[in-house]
Amino acid sequence: MEALQQRSALYEIFMQAPAAICVLRGLEHVFELVNPGYQQLFKGRQLLGRPIREALPDFADHFEHLDRVYNTGEPYVARETRVMLDREAFFNFIYQPMYSGSGRVEGIIVLGFDVTAEQRSLLAAQEMNRSKDEFLAVISHELRTPLTSILGWARMLRIGGLDDGTTEEALDALERSAQAQVHLIEDLLDDTRITSGKLRLNKRPLEIKSIIESALADIAPAAETKRVRIVKDLRCKSCSMIGDPIRLQQVVLNLLSNAIKFTEPGGSIFVELRRKTSHAEIEVRDTGRGIEPELLPQLFQRFRQGDSSSGRKAGVGLGLAISKYLVEQHGGAIRGVSDGIGKGTRFTVELPLTVEVSDELSGVRVLIVEDEADNRDVLATVLERCGGDVQCSESADDALRALEVWHPDVIVCDIALPDIDGCELLGRVRERADIPALALTVFGSSDEEARIRACGFQIFRQKPIEPADLAHEVGRLARRVEAR
16 A cells, blocks of 8 residues: 555656656557657647657657667666657756566656756857957957057058158058057947946037038048048938937948948948938948848947858947947937948938927926936936026935925936935925926836836936936826816
8 A cells, every 4th residue: 555655656756847758668668658848748648558759750869878778777867858848848857777577778868957948048158258258259350450550550660761652651541550440449448348338428508410421421532531421411401309429429430441441442321310200211232242141130230240250341340239238328329231242231220309498397497406417417408408497406305495485397317316216206206296297217027117107207217318308208197287
């Protein structure tokens, strides 16, 4: 009776185990017992009572291991075995022999453990190491290439005896090589700032057309040197936005530099600025070598170029990744397309435009509480352009002092203030007056939104906020006041 209970308990453990387990009997390895985990691996197949070679003819890796264990009586572990199910999976299989009372092998227990996640993590780590090695090799190449020119010409100038023309050529080469080094170092520093979250944007009102024209002026000598023609169409009406002019010019320069780099002498680059309803489009199109279709998904990855290794051009492959980050930090989007090799490439940047100057907020008093000066200036500019009467405070204490002498219709408040939390500030404000408020935060989780709304903010927005959205929501809050 006790033995029967033990067998029953063992059977329950066997059937409920998370591992894939089966029991095979005899030299033909006939399935005697299969738990749900093992059956799940081979959905729709009849296993019980059938030899494994008949039931799973396409699982030949099993056969060799089973025969070895049965004949030698020694357990065996097969690691990272690839199994094609409805997906690609990897399993560690343990083959454990079972012995009869006389000590002979009479069957095998097979235990399978799904290690797909671990295997993918390992492959990802290997890919990361490979990318790192490739990156270091590229960095070494990109540093050494201009240094070769710098050292060579520096030694020639030290030796002396160069005529005026050669001296001028040497100085030009030194300047170009030094600029290449500066550009490389700036890209690496930008990438470090981005990955550490320390890249800051200094936003202010600007005209996108002016940004493009500045970039075209900077790139003109390089285009002329390579004999690449640049055709521009910037005839659209005013395209105003709030942004960092230096960083946006960097984006356009990156696109133009890439276009020149991958366009042969005699080719053309077309630059166009278009205005849509709520955004502007900058298009940079070239007649260059184009991009292989399989490389398009990698276009904006760090340390990648839209080119095969055999045709790789100078650069570490950070420009487009940095450009994508900068555009997205402005609330925009960037995409690149190509019809293939020899058919050129087209990049399009979408940037949100500021709301048109209107009287939408005419007479609406708005208190902005924001400790970052650049953010304060942007928020104030947007609301003032819509007719708002705006005052700014850089801290909670400053805001409370302002409220003693001035009564706003709406409060726009950053949550992460230097002295007290924005939620605590609103609690103190509401002790004095019931003023509607809009919260701004860098965190966008549902828990954070619930916390902020629970403390009394009517509207929650994650930074960066679209200018049109800001004006609309402030106007909506102001109309609530009028409706009371």
